[in-house]
Amino acid sequence: MDDRGSGRPGPAGPGGRPGGDPTTDRRGDVSADEEGRLARVALTWLAEPGTRAVHHLVERLGPAATLDLLLDGGSPDGWLHTTVAARSAAGDARAVAAEALERADRLGARLVTPDDEEWPTRVAGLATLRLPDAVRRVDVETAPPLCFWVRGGWPLGEAMERSVAVVGARAATGYGQHVATELGYGLAERDWTVVSGGAFGIDAAAHRGALNAGGLTVAVLACGLDRPYPVGNTALFDRIADTGLLVSEWPPGAEPLRPRFLIRNRVIAGGTLGTVVVEAAARSGATQTARRAIHTSRVAMVVPGPVTSAMSVGAHELLREFPRARLVTGVGHVLEEVGRIGADLAPLVRGPQQPADALDDDARSLLEALPRRRALGVDSLAARAGVDVRTALRKLSLLEELSLVVRRDDGYALAPPAKPKRGSPPSPAPAPDSPTGEVPTPTPPAPAPTAPRLALPMVEDARP
Helix, strand or coil: CCCCCCCCCCCCCHHHCCCCCHHHHHHHHCCHHHHHHHHHHHHHHHCCCCCHHHHHHHHHHCHHHHHHHHHCCCCCCHHHHHHHHHHHHHCCHHHHHHHHHHHHHHHCCEEECCCCCCCCHHHHHHHHCCCCCCCCHHHHCCCCCCCEEEECCCCHHHHHHCEEEEECCCCCCHHHHHHHHHHHHHHHHCCCEEEECCCCCHHHHHHHHHHHCCCCEEEEECCCCCCCCCHHHHHHHHHHHHHCEEEECCCCCCCCCHHHHHHHHHHHHHCCCEEEECCCCCCCHHHHHHHHHHCCCCEEEECCCCCCCHHHHHHHHHHHHCCCCEECCCHHHHHHHHCCCCCCCCCCCCCCCCHHHHCCHHHHHHHHHCCCCCCECHHHHHHHHCCCHHHHHHHHHHHHHCCCEEEECCEEEECCCCCCCCCCCCCCCCCCCCCCCCCCCCCCCCCCCCCCCCCCCCCCCCCC
């Protein structure tokens, strides 16, 4: 029951003001801005974040008037009316909100609302998010957040301005964790914020990669900041809070209920410029994050995995189902998708440069016409390559300068392959700031060259 008119002493309001008559305290002494902030917290407690009806009312009436309307039974939706009534029976919404603000203050966290300068404006795009064939409430109620709880020193909007989400399976393979760590490290090294959900597996690997690079990472949680989930990542969450941000839509004390992870995923998708799925099983929540990114006109990217891996089934299905989803294999590809047009281009993938790569057609024809194990005279070689003798002499001189052919008494032959050098020094160990961990694993020495295999006796040259 709402105790605004009950005459009972109210709890301490925001900022530690003593209670009294709640109506007088909150409508007289409390400013309109503070009342609006308190109302946003109360609305998030009454109805789960993302509820469209609540968002529309706040946009039209303001948070304080919306809270009054819902508490007076004026909900436009039947299920929302039932939800508000059930929550109100468990406690006074404004009292719960005031207590949450006090708990956040003790935790060293803060409340961020759309009226604050650090509000991440990109999440407003969630107002247009409509998932096709949506039936479940978590797929229908995808409105923008009313407020965020934030722990960490960075301004939230600044941290999210240049951000990429890296998400994936909790039961990640070694391959997936390696790729996620490399992506987190590479993005952070280039001054991009790495956003993820703080879960085991891919999420934790991406966060650690960014931390090892000395960069900024943001963990968006599906519970209160005072009880981050999973508990096994508590040390990781403390590191993130020290140098990055912990963010949640739920007030301190909120439990990590299963539907809240999908509700949280819309913020990860809509608050960043793009989402990278590293590994995802067939029913992975990471694929739901990518779907929300696609339907919010964000860039969805997928790292391919082995076709035999169950942890890549969902990722591969995203590529099949959505032509807009982009296949990426490294930081360069990711930045090409989310970076500046014409500036953040991935380098072209090329194999090792070979001396024969720059040859013209005539020189290449002569090189290919030479037998493997015997010499050939100029006249025969020219006829075999389909060029005149003068051209053959000129091109053979070039090939000889490039050490591709050798001249013998009986004509020209292919130059013998260069012998590998024995006793080459081992490759240097990676730098101390290796993206894959605090203590890098030394690179093993280069393997010694193997002895050449004995060639079988041949009656004649196998080449035509």
